[in-house]
Each structure stands twice: as C-alpha cells, then as structure tokens.
Amino acid sequence: MLGQRRALPELAAHGAWDAVVIGGGITGAGIALEAARRGHKVLLLEQRDFSWGTSSRSSKMVHGGLRYIAQGDIQLTRHALQERERLLAELPDLVVRMPYVFPIRQGRFPGRWPMTFILKLYDALAGIRDHRWMSRDEVRQAYPALNDAGLRGAMRYTDALTDDSRLVIRVLQEAALEGARARNYTEVLDIKAQGDMHELLVQDTNTDNGARLTLHARHVFNATGLWADRLSGTPPVVRPQRGTHLFVAASRLPVRDCLTILHPDDHRPVFVFPWKGQTCIGTTDIDHREGLQDEPHCTPAEIDYLLKVANSELPALHLRREDVLATMAGVRPIIASGKGKDPSKERRDHLVWQANGVISVSGGKLTTFRQIALDALKAAGLIDAATHRQAHQGRHLRCFRHAVPSPHGLNDPVRGTASGGVLQAQVEWILTHEMVVHLDDLLLRRLRLGVLCADAGESLLLSLKPMCQLYLGWDEARWQWECTRYRAVIASSYR
C-alpha cells in the first residue's frame, strides 16, 4: 500500500534503483506498476500530489474515442477499447459502463446512418454489441428540456466513466503491492548519465528548507506529461492544450446518460454527464500559453462557451453563471504535429522517445495507460518485442491482481459523495493509506468535494479537523495554515 510518506533520506538507503519513474500521473503510475510487476526495484517521484497534473482534470472517460474512429485511426481506437473492456471487468467499482446519447438533427452531420456505421465498427472493435436508435419521442421523454428543432432521434451507445484521480491512486496501490515505492511532493531537478547508471538530484518540495538528495538508477522514465520537455534532453515536442469542465448541481441540470451535444459555433462535441452526484459539462480545447508551475484555471470566455452549448441544446434550463458550482481546467500534453493545426485536430496518441538513456513518454490517454507503459518498458529494454506484443494484445491478461479493500462508495464515479459515518470511514482510510500531505490532496483529489460542493467542502472542515490532527499529526497552527492554503487554491483555480 502507499501508506504514509517516508522521510527523504530513506530513498537513498535503498542503494541504486533499477528504475526511477518521474511523474505521478496515470502514465508514471502505469510504468511503475508494469516495471515492479516484472521484479524490478522501482521508485516513483511526483513533484506535487499524485494526479495533480492532467490526470485529475480529464473528462473522466474510459473510452475508445469515437472521434478517432471517425478520423480513421482504427488502431488507437482498438487499443483503447480493449483497455476499456479490461478496466470494466477488473475495476467494476471504479470504471462503470455508461449509456451515451448522441442527438441527431435534420440536416446536421453526422446523420443516423453514418453514426450507425461508425458505432457498428466501434462495438465490433470492443467485442460487444450495445448501440441502438432512439426515436424522437423516446429522446423527448428522456430529455424534456432538449431543443426540439430538427430533432430526429438519437443514437445510444455505451462507453465508460471513472474518477481519474482515484484511478491513479488505484494503479499506484497496485504498483506498491507489487513492491514499488512512491513519494509525492518530491521533484527531480536534474538527471546526469554516468556510464550505464543515472544520477538524479531530487528535492523535497514540501519543506521550507527544500532538502535535496542524490539518487542512482539504472533506468529513468520521464513520465512528466506536460513537463516532459524539461527533462527529456531533446528539442521540445509538447503542445499544451487546455480543456475546461464546469460542475453544475444535478438538480439544475439532471442527466442520467452522457449526453453528447454539438457547439453551435464550431460544431465541436461537448459532453454533459453525471459525475459523483452532480453534472459535468466539458470540454473546451485551446492552446494553453500560461506557465506550467501554477494550477491551470479557466477564463470567463471558456465558461461562456460551455454555458452557450448547454443553453443552445437544453434551452428550457436557462443555465447561468451562478449555477456553476466549480470549474476545473486541465492541460493536455499533446504531441505537436508542428503544422499549426487547430487544437481539436491534433492527434491524441502518445510518443516514447529517448536521449542520453532517459526514456521520455508524453501524450496519449488515461484509458491506454497500460499500453503506454508497455511501450516505455520496451524502449528501455525491460521487455523484449515478443513479450511486448503478447502483453499488448493479451485480452485476458489481468492488470489488477491484488484486492484493495477501499471503503464503500469511495471510488464510485456516478453516485453522490458520502456523508456521516460513511464519509468518516472514507477519510480515515484515505489518511491512513493514500499519502495525503495537504488538505487540498484530500478535498480536491481523493474525495473531490472541492468541485462537487457549492461551498467546496467548507462546511465539513470542522468534522475533518480531528481526523487530520489524529492521522496526520497536524497541530492547530498547521490546520489553520492548511485551511488558508486550501481556500487560496479553490479561489484561484476552481471558481
């Protein structure tokens, strides 16, 4: 298990590591798991909290991606669908099948028959058959607020939803159970090649004196996503693209399925879906030109863009700015084509490359983390081509082999958050097993209350305080400091 965070010098007491993985998002977690599973002594280091980067800010979909198939990228879709089915089978509490409803309108692309053709192929690649036509009356009954203009019906199919941040924690727990070590708030500042070893300079980012340490590793994986260009030792390849989501109370925007609606201005698909008891709308897709050290935040124009599509497709609801409980901006590490394409048209696949013995990996999807990890291990020579092929294609290979008895409801991506004794059991588990360092780790990434509650969880602070003091050893001054820090993070990036 991840357990509590250990002191920095303990990392050096282990001697040289077989592999150090830099980056505690889904990509780094996947590499740590696949390497540890093969008997290697693995350490994962994350500069902030686990999943603090893009991996807690995605659209939370475990999917093949209809857009890739529409673009003719059958291989990427097939791989993603294979992983979707694996995750549905292995993590039923955390990855759940969701109906998706795509309204079809007169004279608008895509029409019923092109969609039927695409969905037949989509389901065939996944090895399922789970799509059908919904008549206009059926759609109107399910969504009385939906704009009626030109409505012919809808295509209904299925994909999957998750809690991305909890998925990262689950992969890290699995890696820990396979023997990997992980530490958050630990930044890698520099990597030097020394023969067939590497020397890494690391810094504790959680202490005032910023304690530093030198570590040694045979293999280094730079799985830092957006930040990959800083440590890769090669010319830059990453194009940061921001995507924003809005959270709205389910009572104001009730949806049972994941509704796909097209924006009236640019015809981009935007999803409206139920998530942990509230409704999420997203996403935008624009170049992110701000610095990468601060948490991303969205602009008023992005909020207007998302409210516009919601109000154009669900006009009866009259959604307003005041209905937005929280915003969440994430930045995609897109591998730049260098052709100055429209952000939405850039490909979403990953790239593995190397220089000076450092394997860098960036781009890709949450869904395909296992396959990205296998590609990285092959590039490092930790698995051969035959093993890679077998593991890549093996539909029946288990990724999650250990039971992690997390408390009831904690991982559920659809139902509402807990309260009372159930919430207390969840918090006690998290504080004991999930390496919480700051209050925002608990409220924004482990529990998600920061985006799901209108008050960002403020009213729960009194009941959380004794547990944080007991399990994390915080005194009154630390508790007050954590509350101030949390409020500042919420105000600057989530409201």
Ligand SMILES: Cc1cc2nc3c(=O)[nH]c(=O)nc-3n(C[C@H](O)[C@H](O)[C@H](O)COP(=O)(O)OP(=O)(O)OC[C@H]3O[C@@H](n4cnc5c(N)ncnc54)[C@H](O)[C@@H]3O)c2cc1C
């Ligand atoms: C808006 C949006 C919607 C998306 N929707 C989906 C979706 O629905 N489904 C899907 O499959 N994918 C989706 N994606 C893509 C998916 O979220 C990303 O591909 C994935 O999260 C990238 O994970 P990562 O681990 O590579 O990067 P990250 O999660 O960013 O992890 C990299 C980590 O490295 C750390 N780091 C950086 N530098 C250092 C250093 N020097 N030392 C230590 N640590 C360091 C960072 O703090 C960060 O936590 C979406 C992305 C966005 C932005």
